[in-house]
Amino acid sequence: MLRLITCQNATRLLDQRPDRALPWGPRASLWVHLRYCPYCQRYAKQTVLLAEWAKAAATTREHSGPTLSAAAKQRMRERLAAGG
């Protein structure tokens, strides 16, 4: 039977979607909820964007961040010499 769900439940289901295929019942309830709830429609898009931006931000920083300081390199050289 199709169950009407709240925004709280709808957003929980939206955040589970990347990790599991929703069973038929919750999937249908979510589909119906998204037909009439503009806020959860926005959340559905934004939750995907958040994940994409987090990955993109980390990838950008991998290539454009600062380098090791001379002091840090020196400390590591000493530590590696002691450990090697």
Next chain:
Amino acid sequence: MTPSVPNPAQWLDRYGDELFRFALSRVSDTTVAEELVQETFLSALDGLATFRAEASERTWLFVILRRKIIDHYRRQARSTRVGLEEVEAGGPTEADFFNPENGHWTNAQAPVSWLNADAALEQQELHEVLARCQARLPAQQSAVFAMRFVEELSAEEICQELGLTASNYWVLVHRAKLQLRRCLEKHGLGKN
């Protein structure tokens, strides 16, 4: 292809900066990133015998660093582990967002449009704001979010690493997302 032979004396000069930037892109703390790089080199030294000549030395070091970063997330999550009952759905954090009586968005927290996201924040600024917002998340949520969406581990792997049930994991992901989007809106997203 010439088999690669590890050359520990060259690691720091060849790969130090690249490994450091990678670590810093994940932990946002210079001291912690330096420690992760140092631990990577020390583990690599200990494990020289496990190095397989068909792999590149650089790839091997990055595999070790990624493992160190995941260990860091695990320590971070476990250092502030909250009781399971506090992670149950419907706890006080979600009550900030949803009306406890009917489960719908509260007026103050209902998502606004991000149609103008590109105009509101330059990409670099958006990335910086997002990093600051991630750093403000409770440690367990921050670790789960980073492991899932930055390191791209599966839910099963994260549950195994952090000793979480699937339902606790989903509550943590949900709360992290709710708080991140609120934090981004506070910092100007969707406001113009």
